[in-house]
Amino acid sequence: MKILVTGGAGYVGSHAVRELLKNGYEVVVYDNLSRGFQESLPKDVKFINGDLNNPELLEHVFNSNKFDAVIDFSGHLEVEESMRNPEKFYLNNVISLLNLLKAMHNHNVKTIVYSSSASVYGQPKEIPVSETHVNDTNNVYGETKAIAERMLKFFDNIYGIKSVSLRYFNAAGADSSGEIGEAHNPETHLIPIVFNTALGKRQHISIYGTDYQTKDGTTIRDYIHVKDLSQVHILAMERLLSEGKSNVFNVGTGKGYSVKEIVETARKITGNEIPTIIGSRRFGDPAELVAHVGKIKKELGWEPRYSDLKTIMETSWKWHKNHPAGYGKI
DSSP states (O other): OEEEEETTTSHHHHHHHHHHHHTTOEEEEEEOSSSOOGGGSOTTSEEEEOOTTOHHHHHHHHHHOOOSEEEEOOSOOOHHHHHHOHHHHHIIIIIHHHHHHHHHHHTTOOEEEEEEEGGGGOSOSSSSBOTTSOOOOOSHHHHHHHHHHHHHHHHHHHHOOEEEEEEEOEEEOOOTTSSSOOOOSSOOOHHHHHHHHHTTSSSOEEEEOSOSSSSSSSOEEOEEEHHHHHHHHHHHHHHHHHHOOOEEEEESOSOOEEHHHHHHHHHHHHOOOOOEEEEOOOTTOOSEEOBOOHHHHHHHOOOOSSOSHHHHHHHHHHHHHHOTTTTTTO
């Protein structure tokens, strides 16, 4: 079976590409490299440097290949940037998906797994957050993901394109080989920032608020190992292909860790002091964001296998220590 992986040179996408290949799938990666790195991909995988906002190239790619399914990792994910440049996020997270769905419809490709986000929930009114929680987005990034999910719903109703939207919580960790891992420019994710500080690339990390109503006053997040995340995309795709039922799932562990716990764990792993400073709260940051994962466990039979904090942190540290410049471009 041949799978089109859009955004496949990005952090989660590149890990998923390797999992797909291990499972015997033929893979075509389509990525404009605005956030991804071709170096993260196996050398023999078919790669197309292209943008989803190039309908002519998309049409050519679909004409040249008979795809059985699409897994979409494309789009931008930086919350703060989305509030500074909303046009960019609507273009890259909404219009690009529309172009992709149009190409799928034109070529009778009826299966897509979509990379969504827990950001669709906004400020959660209940913890853990279930899929039935109201979508109450409070930033442009989350809003673009909510719009995308609604678009998928109507393309199913109208054209029969079946989809699974996977609402990630906090993707983290790296491949156990240490060959690929997390690399963003600028880096906005906590665990890479902590390890970059341990490596001396930053003077300190900022803890944004220590007065939340949590166990130690800092925000709590649900971290999911990128390998678990990659594997659930394949499981969701296979279920779609066999049963043809659209769905939405949270992807997390149901357990949260605080900022202070992340820092303390990193100090133990690295043996580095990792200086911190206390900053003010960031607008829109929920005190706690933890997934209710009963639905995905029951309906897909999925259990995270690599998402204990020790494995997440140790694989991440292995990657950052061995690749302090990421893929050599940051």
